Amino acid sequence: VHCVGIGGVGVSAVARFFRHRGADVSGSDASMSPVVAGLRKEGIDVTVGHDADNVPADADLVVYSIAVPHNNPELTKAREAGIPTLTYPETIGLISENMRTLAVSGTHGKTTTTAMLADIFAGSTLDPTVIVGSMLKDSHTNFVPGDDNLFVVEACEYKRSFLHLHPNELIITNIDTDHLDYFDNLTDIQDAFASFVDQVPDDGTVICNSQSDNTAPVVANTNSSVIDYTNTEINAEGLQVLGEHNKENAQAAVAAAREIGVGSEVAKTAARNFSGTRRRAQKKGVLRSAEDKTTNALIYDDYGHHPTEIRSTLAGFRETFPDRKLIIIFQPHLFSRTKKLLGEFATSFSAADQLIILPIYAAREAPEADISSRDLVEKTKKHHPNASYADDFAGARRQALECADENSLILTQGAGDVYEIADNLVSE
Numbered sequence: 001v002h003c004v005g006i007g008g009v010g011v012s013a014v015a016r017f018f019r020h021r022g023a024d025v026s027g028s029d030a031s032m033s034p035v036v037a038g039l040r041k042e043g044i045d046v047t048v049g050h051d052a053d054n055v056p057a058d059a060d061l062v063v064y065s066i067a068v069p070h071n072n073p074e075l076t077k078a079r080e081a082g083i084p085t086l087t088y089p090e091t092i093g094l095i096s097e098n099m100r101t102l103a104v105s106g107t108h109g110k111t112t113t114t115a116m117l118a119d120i121f122a123g124s125t126l127d128p129t130v131i132v133g134s135m136l137k138d139s140h141t142n143f144v145p146g147d148d149n150l151f152v153v154e155a156c157e158y159k160r161s162f163l164h165l166h167p168n169e170l171i172i173t174n175i176d177t178d179h180l181d182y183f184d185n186l187t188d189i190q191d192a193f194a195s196f197v198d199q200v201p202d203d204g205t206v207i208c209n210s211q212s213d214n215t216a217p218v219v220a221n222t223n224s225s226v227i228d229y230t231n232t233e234i235n236a237e238g239l240q241v242l243g244e245h246n247k248e249n250a251q252a253a254v255a256a257a258r259e260i261g262v263g264s265e266v267a268k269t270a271a272r273n274f275s276g277t278r279r280r281a282q283k284k285g286v287l288r289s290a291e292d293k294t295t296n297a298l299i300y301d302d303y304g305h306h307p308t309e310i311r312s313t314l315a316g317f318r319e320t321f322p323d324r325k326l327i328i329i330f331q332p333h334l335f336s337r338t339k340k341l342l343g344e345f346a347t348s349f350s351a352a353d354q355l356i357i358l359p360i361y362a363a364r365e366a367p368e369a370d371i372s373s374r375d376l377v378e379k380t381k382k383h384h385p386n387a388s389y390a391d392d393f394a395g396a397r398r399q400a401l402e403c404a405d406e407n408s409l410i411l412t413q414g415a416g417d418v419y420e421i422a423d424n425l426v427s428e
Contacts, residue, residue: 002055003027004074005065006046007035009142010088013131014063015044016143017095028054028074038140052077059083063091066159067364092131092153093164099129099151102256103165105196106173107157107189108309109249112241113173114154115277116253118144120270121152124262128152134303135278150260158182160192163199169259170200171229171252172208175215176308181336181365186214193218200224207256209248229255238272242281243316245309250274279303279419281313285426287410297408298324301422305333305415307344314351317411324409326351329396329421331358331414332373339371346379354403355380355387356396361416393421400425 001018003011006027012035019025019042026045029036036046047054052073055062062078062085078085086094096103104114114132121128128150132142155162155170158179175193177186194217200206202223208215210228219226229252236247250271257267276282279301287297298321304313310330317326328349332338338345338360349355357373357380373389380387390396400410400421412422 001025001061001063002059002074002078003063004050004072005029005068006039006044007031007033008065008067008088009035009133009135010092010131011063011065012039013142014088014091014095015039016042016141017129017131017145019044020143020145024056026054026056026059050074055081055083057081061086063088066161089156089159089161089164093166095129096151096153096166099149100169101151101153101165101167102128102169102171102260103153103155103162103167103196104171104173104256105155105157105162105193106171107176107178108306108312109173109245109252110154110156111277111303112246112280113171113249113253114152116249116271116274117152117257119274120253120257120262120267121146123270124257124266126150126261132277134280137275137277137282155196157189157192157196160195162196163192165196165199167196167200168204169256170197170204170206170224171256172197172206172215172218173249173252174209174212175218176306177341178306178337180340181334190214190218194221197222197224205259207252207259227255227259231255234268234271240273240275242320243312245312246316281316284422287404287408287425296406297404297410299422299426300409300411301419302411302413303415304413305337307341307348310345310348310413311351313413314349314411317409318351321409323407325353325403325405325407327354327356327400327404327408327410328352329356329358329390329400329410329412329418331412331416331418332360332376333415334363335360335365335368335371338373338376339368342371342376342379345376347383349380349384349387352384353386354400355384356390356399357387358390358393358396358414358418361414361418363416393418393424397421397424 007029111133127146129146130144130152133154232251254267284299
């Protein structure tokens with residue numbers, strides 16, 4: 001099996017899956033990264049750079065990320081050679097066809113809920129295969145091999161990718177307006193989730209907040225059983241992960257685990273002991289001063305890139321650290337998201353004491369002339385006077401240090417590479 005775009009969080013997980021199943025696995029990616037380094041350390045042959053010669057002559061399958069362009073030379077060679085090619089969503093769909101599948105979907109909280117389920121099952125008698133959309137904090141992997149015919153997988157709605165899956169049990173954490181570079185509006189998003197619900201068999205189960213205005217219409221006509229996870233009793237104060245949103249993630253995970261056969265107390269204990277996953281309100285360490293001495297200022301990093309995620313995460317930080325000076329370095333993700341949700345972003349940072357906004361991280365998009373981070377700063381200043389713009393990481397770091405003190409908490413936030421600032425602040 002050859003994997004194109006193997007440095008991505010999804011494709012790297014299926015590379016590990018195939019290797020665990022005994023396949024010879026190779027891959028390529030555009031650049032070196034910690035993921036690539038980790039795969040190499042595990043014995044997978046990864047080439048940096050794309051070239052037709054990277055595809056083994058005896059390859060039986062080529063798996064590729066949906067971010068890889070159609071004219072990629074390795075995909076072109078595979079097609080010319082008659083080698084079957086599958087996208088990452090198609091590949092996990094193929095895996096799920098022959099396994100009992102618990103799919104974890106939702107606009108927010110998928111990764112945390114999937115990672116929490118991995119911990120819950122690890123403490124039970126069940127042994128599922130798990131694919132999660134981030135690196136698990138303790139094992140530093142996005143793949144957990146299992147011997148049971150049970151597949152727990154994070155299910156992404158972008159481009160309706162999750163419709164390749166065949167879920168027996170389906171979690172919907174929540175539904176919100178996002179990925180507006182693909183979806184038209186909330187109704188279009190709900191239509192995608194409704195189609196996913198339709199794929200759950202009549203003897204299957206949907207676990208969701210069935211009273212939510214955005215979710216209720218999606219499950220209204222299903223013949224499957226519906227479990228409302230909000231009825232699951234969880235003591236938020238007993239959780240290691242912060243915020244009301246993580247209580248809901250824990251409720252969903254425990255409800256799903258019980259449905260599959262994990263004892264209630266086993267599930268709740270594992271949820272309470274769950275310490276989070278990479279880039280989800282992750283503590284990186286403490287700030288080091290210019291004299292390389294440890295200070296009391298805390299450094300955290302978070303993947304939040306949507307107004308709802310930002311509000312929920314900052315509320316959790318404010319509740320947990322009420323006396324800390326909260327300094328946010330935010331990197332907007334995608335021009336389309338920033339433009340279409342500009343008003344919501346502008347009101348999302350009320351819990352912060354200081355907000356520093358970086359240029360937009362373009363990711364898969366071309367730059368757009370009619371939207372920039374400066375627009376977001378100006379809009380945000382109407383609600384938050386302590387908002388400022390930084391041209392680059394060095395400028396953001398400098399601004400943060402100028403206003404930080406011993407009682408500060410600096411949080412880098414966004415789905416791009418802003419975490420590098422947090423790493424830098426801790427390492428110095």
